[in-house]
Amino acid sequence: MSTAYPIPSDVSPATVRNTASLLRIVALALISGAAIASLLSMNCACIGPLLVEKKILTVTIAILGSTSVGVNLLWSRATRVLAAKGFYEFWNWFDPTAWYPLGRVVGGTVYPGLMVTSGIIYNFLHALNLPVDIRNVCVLLAPGFSALTAWATYMFTKEMKDESAGLLAAAFIGIVPGYISRSVAGSYDNEAIAIFLLMFTFYCWIKALKQGSALFGTLAALFYFYMVAAWGGYAFITNMIPLHALALLLMGRFSSRLYVAYTSWYAIGTLASMQVPFVSFQPVSTSEHMGALGVFGLLQIVAFAQLVRTHVSSQQFQKLLYGAVVAIGVLGAFAFVFLTYKGKIAPWTGRFYSLWDTGYAKKYIPIIASVSEHQPTAWPSFFMDLQFLVFTFPAGVVLCFRELRDEHIFVILYSVVASYFAGVMVRLMLTLTPVVCVASAVALSTLLDTYIDPVEPVAEEDVDDAVSANGSSSATPPSQPASKKAKKAAAAPAKTALGDFVAATNSKGGPPRRKGIFGLDSRLVVLFNTLSMLVFFVFHCTWVTSNAYSSPSVVLASQNPDGSQHIIDDFREAYYWLRQNTPKDSVVMSWWDYGYQIAGMADRPTLVDNNTWNNTHIATVGKAMSSSEEVAYPILRKHDVDYVLVIFGGLIGYSGDDINKFLWMVRIAQGVWPDEIQEPNYFTPQGEYRIDDRASKTMKESLMYKMSYYRFNELFGGQQAVDRVRQQQVPKEGPTLDYLGLLLSSSPGTCAHNEAEILPILTDEAFTSENWIVRIYEVKKEDLLGRDLKSANQFAQGKKRKRSKPAPRRRAIVCKIYEDSRLWMNKTGHCFLLFVRIKSSTLSDLREFRSQEIPERSALSRSFPILRTPTAQDAKEERSIYIHTHPTSNAQRPLPSLSAKGHRPFLSSLRSEPINLPQAQVRPSIFLFSLFKCYHSLFVMTLFEIIQNIPNLDCSISSGGSQQSRTD
């Protein structure tokens, strides 16, 4: 047989196989290492300048970790609890500092997988006397799991095609930006381990399906359980596997293998998943999980039908089938309607509606739409996250149709479903990425197989001779037993690249081919082209990762005029100030994006955080931010707010600031208080969103506006102040804060301009960070003389009192103190003093205002310290209890309370940090892009060529194979 390039012919097939296997292991290890290293080094490269000096790696990581964890500080806090106090403490962990004053039952409302994983690693290392800080474990978890993901992808792709495709897929997933965005060191998030679990569950499922193995079915179930415990996106598996099973069923591919695999997975997986407290009975009660249950039932029926068919005659069977289908259909529909009606099956949640109708969220649940990750994906981000894989991905899917084994159907379904979802939400790009890697690897490895294959096809006229010659020579073909064995595993080695190679080295293996690649030059052109694509991909991934994904969200980098890096570290500056210089129990109000950061870095109670389980509470904050000080003040006082924190980017042009997010606050508040907050009021009459002189009155009076621009114009020393984010000129007359500024204006040391500028009622500026990004205001306490703050301010400035507000009323409630009751008081001591009877909660006389002031008893009892336990003396007397109420417009409206369903964060794993698609970074990529375009057109042409040719190639191979078996 002629070959395109010389091949050593004296190598035994065993040697080739062993060498290949060794190379595979080495390659896989390198890929895993690269996956970890790239994630680390990218991060280090970017963080490097942050460090004064080089540091030992662990220190670097520790430090970097806490900078880039950002959003997920809660997780690391939770892990800390887990590691320090053990599993049961964690399970019952009630966090009184979040969602003040409600508190949050963390243990029962999180997916514990991530925390448990790192807790186990931490405890294991400590058992070995390796005193690794829990923070380091948290930081390095994601890169570690990305190595495992590479391995799982390798195993999965191996089932699709062969080992070489598996290696390619592993290499892709190791560096593809779409996955790196979630696995860089320090992104301690559920997704970090979830993608590994996703791929491995799918691999086990495919394996179970292929072999009809209950063992792999159980393994799939176990990893499914792990997945359920780790990520809310487990619903993807819950629906993907049944969809696959259903598709197989509909294609008439029902088999006992499918039955065994699916049944073992579903039964064990569902039971296991119900052990996660946060999931509990959802697998049998919510619509998202009904598909899996339905397919499970269907499989039972089909299996039963198969059984019956083997026992009865076909005529009887048809009658039986007809009757059964009608009966089951009617019964099933009836049961579903009945259960939905009775509320046993929960209707679809808003998040799922928003998957089908992209406009739904914006209309009905603004809080979901306000997260940038929940926006529909823009085209550039596909390219940014996947680069050339975008184009090879469809080719890979088409190649799957060629063979269309059961597992190929899975990949096809997966890619269709994931493509749709990735288009709906930026965030779901993450689920698309693995299948893109798999499909692209299949396509590319087919391409490479075809062009590396050294066998020269035989020209048309020689074929007949060659076939006959081969027929005679293959009386004792050396590779015969191997091919037989491999056929069992449904992957004939003759089809693989290695098989080709082995065949070629033996130079008498396969029959001659009619079709193929002629000559060395055509091979080299295509291979060089492909190789360049791969090299460009590596460059792209490096660039994207270092520029877009590895900058910690709390640290911004800019450049000095001399080109050196300048770090803008305002967030941590302000958080650390809060941590070190405010009382430990002061409550900080901010928009929910910064909730976890404040809880983690400043260690102070927050009103709302990134776990957006209580929309009303968030809307309350939104209302406080978007209404005038007079309205906001009672809200702040009611919630014991001591500090208000806003993010303001106007000075240095940081676009992710609160003024830019402000409309979402308005919208969310409007959803709850449509009468008081109206979005159009914040626009100019022309419908523009402005902050300059033309801004609407409501806008200028809103707390957010005032806090952002308070004394901003003074910084420009009399010149026109310009907001650099919005490129608008800030009004010459800065905002005043009545409720905030009295203290300042009465300062003798500060200059006279303070007199003109009074923060009204609310707050006093407490701290502003170096670049004015974070501004913290302190809420003034009520005036000691009982005046409202505005008039107190005016009095202090010697102004005439214009109007007054009714003084806070005090209402006394007389009730009996029981011996087993406790006195509770909030920390300011003057707002409400009440007691709760611990043993029985039947204090009917207190219920009325309890429900008004304190929504949850358990939350209350944990949020407020015990003042004292009553003495016997107390029990004898009747004590008066004063309840201090604020004369607010919405005094009769109870504070947001927990819904009847209990703690059910419907958006528990929301991430708030927007992925920045840096605009300035487009420029350097233009050159790359144009280069890429040239390559792309070339490449697509080649691909089409291949796809057209391959079926023919394949035919010739398989016909060759059949000839061979005939000669047997």
Place this chain on the structure above:
Amino acid sequence: MPKCWLTLQFLLLAASHFAVGQSVENTAIVRTVELGGSVVHVTTTYAIKSLEDGLKSYTIALGHGDKVKTSWVEATIKGQKTPLPIAERAVYGDNAYQLYDVTLPKALSINKTLNVVFDTIQTHSTEPWPAVAWQNDDQALRYTTDLFVLSPYPTTVQRTKIKSQTPRIISFTEPKNIESFVENAPGVSKSGATVVYGPYNSIPPSTTDDFIEKYQQPVTVHYYHEQPVLEVLQLKRSVEISHWGANLNTQDEIVLHNAGPKLKGHFSRLEHQTQQFYKRPAPHVLPALTLHLPAGIRNTYYYDTIGNVSTSRLRLAPSVPKNRQGAQFSVFEFKPRYPILGGWNYSFTLGWDFPLQDSTSYDKSTGRYIVEVPIMTPILGAVVDDEELTIILPEGATDVQYAVPFPASSTSLSTHTTYLDTTGRPALTFKYKDLTVKQAESIFVSYKVSWSAHLKKPIAVGTAFLALFVLGTISRRVNLTLHQKAKTS
């Protein structure tokens, strides 16, 4: 019983008086107080004349108020460097003063004179006044001390000079009831930055309750201070010696506190930036600090609870071989995350590696290693309220001995288990209070490490891996399948 105690006390007092009462005369006492922020340096020079032959020791008295504030004392002969041995006299009951016995280098014969210099460092002896200040205000401090330097001997003339760093002194106390010692009232004068109390002539032995009750009085100087008043509330230094890494790792956890006047109202960034812009920083604001770290350090890190702090600069000096005095330091200039205003805190961690050979020596004859460990990194003008110094010796170190430059308030030996240790490492913990720059000296620790102790770790790790491989080998060979599939024919 109480009576008995009183008598005893009286007897002792009397004894001490009569023993030293007539032996010496102070021809002059000059006390110089150098006012500062949290650290005040007091130097008292006693010109003594012996009234008897063979005078071996001299007794110095310190008033109760001064004694409480004083964190460091040293006595020298004027013009000499070597400190004289000082013995603190035991105190019975609450005395109004404390006596120190200074052993003179050689016996003093009759009518010979000598100048004894008594150096003390006072900490926490100033207080901000007013106690709160606006961000733009000046910083004023108050320092209070006793008018007279007490001495068990008669004194011919006595002066107290209180020096401020700037001539901006707001007020000082005019002493009362001193007519018997001065010729012209008021007995206090101010020239430039110095307030002088005295000269006060012919003072009788003043360590008597009588004198103290009658004449001793507090005097207060109120002055402007232009540097921030710094306190280190807590310093935790842990020093880990690694023979395998040839490394001495030092890590300081520092809680810094600005003890100046508390900020009144709130911090305004605008005003801070205005001050910076016009280069008129408020005296009680600490925007940055410079530390002198040892020469030859590497892998320096500076972080706090929430991560790395990016605002610092380090200028490294090359390593200096041991036993050679190098004047060079690695200069570490750091900015805290935020400017530290009066009453604010800032805590951070600073650590570095140091080549072990530059601080350790091996004594071949005894087989002991000797390591030099500095007690603290001096922070100029700051006082360290509490220090906990932990020295972690290598695993298997035995026969631990140490020498301290001055006694610690507590010392303990414990076991510290870290990276892959099997038996743990001995750790020495020293606790100190109120340290100042003067006390930035070194502790010397010596220990023995046997050759086999060094091998403990590799052997432990090797055994663990071997066990793992053996387990792997076994599990690979065990076949758990229920029924063998027939081999392909």
